[in-house]
Amino acid sequence: MTQNGRIPFVDLLSPHRELESELLAVFKTALETAGFVGGPMVDEFEREYAQFCDAKFCVGVSSGTDALRFALLASGVQAGDIVLTVPLTFIATTEAISQAGGRPDFVDIDARTFTMDAERLRQYVQENCAFDEKSQRLVHVKLQRPVTAVIPVHLYGQTADMDPIMEMAAQYNLAVVEDACQAHGAEYFSVKENRWRKAGSMGHAAAFSFYPGKNLGACGEAGAVTTNDDALARKIRMLRDHGQAKKYFHDIEGYNGRLDSIQAGILRVKLRHLTRWNEQRRECARRYAELLAGVEDAIRVPHSPFWSRPVYHLYVIQVADRESIRKDLAAAGVDTGIHYPIPLHLAKAYLELGFRPGDFSQAERAAGSLLSLPMFPELTTDQQHTIVGAVLQSLAVRESAGPA
Numbered sequence: 001m002t003q004n005g006r007i008p009f010v011d012l013l014s015p016h017r018e019l020e021s022e023l024l025a026v027f028k029t030a031l032e033t034a035g036f037v038g039g040p041m042v043d044e045f046e047r048e049y050a051q052f053c054d055a056k057f058c059v060g061v062s063s064g065t066d067a068l069r070f071a072l073l074a075s076g077v078q079a080g081d082i083v084l085t086v087p088l089t090f091i092a093t094t095e096a097i098s099q100a101g102g103r104p105d106f107v108d109i110d111a112r113t114f115t116m117d118a119e120r121l122r123q124y125v126q127e128n129c130a131f132d133e134k135s136q137r138l139v140h141v142k143l144q145r146p147v148t149a150v151i152p153v154h155l156y157g158q159t160a161d162m163d164p165i166m167e168m169a170a171q172y173n174l175a176v177v178e179d180a181c182q183a184h185g186a187e188y189f190s191v192k193e194n195r196w197r198k199a200g201s202m203g204h205a206a207a208f209s210f211y212p213g214k215n216l217g218a219c220g221e222a223g224a225v226t227t228n229d230d231a232l233a234r235k236i237r238m239l240r241d242h243g244q245a246k247k248y249f250h251d252i253e254g255y256n257g258r259l260d261s262i263q264a265g266i267l268r269v270k271l272r273h274l275t276r277w278n279e280q281r282r283e284c285a286r287r288y289a290e291l292l293a294g295v296e297d298a299i300r301v302p303h304s305p306f307w308s309r310p311v312y313h314l315y316v317i318q319v320a321d322r323e324s325i326r327k328d329l330a331a332a333g334v335d336t337g338i339h340y341p342i343p344l345h346l347a348k349a350y351l352e353l354g355f356r357p358g359d360f361s362q363a364e365r366a367a368g369s370l371l372s373l374p375m376f377p378e379l380t381t382d383q384q385h386t387i388v389g390a391v392l393q394s395l396a397v398r399e400s401a402g403p404a
């Protein structure tokens, strides 16, 4: 419990208390060396994080949004290109598409994993597109625009089903940028390769966010792109630094999108604990599932297929009467979240794309019924008993009251 007696949704105080002296040492080094942007702390973090992800390269950038934008630009997305993603994600995914000059379009999610339904991706291509042999591009026939990239989102810490997505990408010459902003350390079993793969090592590039509340979080804004492609890594290094590989030799126009040295130093300290923290999150998820067993009719707990080893950035249940349960939990001192209440195709920001309710029914159903319970490595067994007790109590009250 926090000082005010509530169970917080996420605990950003405990890990910083635990690591305080090491984190302060990072600030001290930065002050003593005046190394604030770039330098050894960034280089070392990049090397260590690439290794953590089983990727050849990591390029530190200023946020997950920039990581997505730079990865798309470096992958060759041109103004007006269609980039496919899912409607159930944080808006940064589609913002990055628009900022790279692309036009977002959507493929619905799988009802159980909440990640991109690869079968619907195939349908999208078959029903809307033709492959132009001359340009070697997939073209959306009605919109007369090329479809050049796809962003599978590894939502809540669970990867998308990558094998079929990568297979289609190879078939239709699509760049795949994993949105791994919620999936530091998540793993996917590739049947095709008969081995476990890390999030961030499967697509042509992958974007990570180190926003403070993430499984690996900075003490401010930070992000990274991982890739196995040398040319892509070089291009992203230029894009993050005003288009220069050498000071004041600007080969292209870029951005100010670098990773601060202090944040890189902080991330290095925290990275050493990430595997343990992810294991603690998994333990919390196991305990939630145990405590919630027996009410499957009323509550759906997260589903992990055989190919997934999630890292539970969020622990998201599905309930029919979300608002009442949420209110009862708040009254019992338990903070919760909703990720996300409005699927992006129905967000005001995308009105001009012309989508309507019913267009992506799985994402809409999920958006109306998902509830995120507290999830962080330090969550105690007692706290989980309190949380689940309050959920069950709320259900019982509603059941005994009968249908409205």
Ligand SMILES: Cc1ncc(COP(=O)(O)O)c(C=O)c1O
Pocket: 063, 064, 065, 066, 089, 090, 092, 093, 153, 179, 181, 182, 208, 209, 210, 211, 222, 223
């Ligand atoms: C799925 C997803 N994509 C992209 C982002 C963007 O990351 P950032 O906030 O670091 O720009 C986030 C972060 O919240 C996210 O959860």
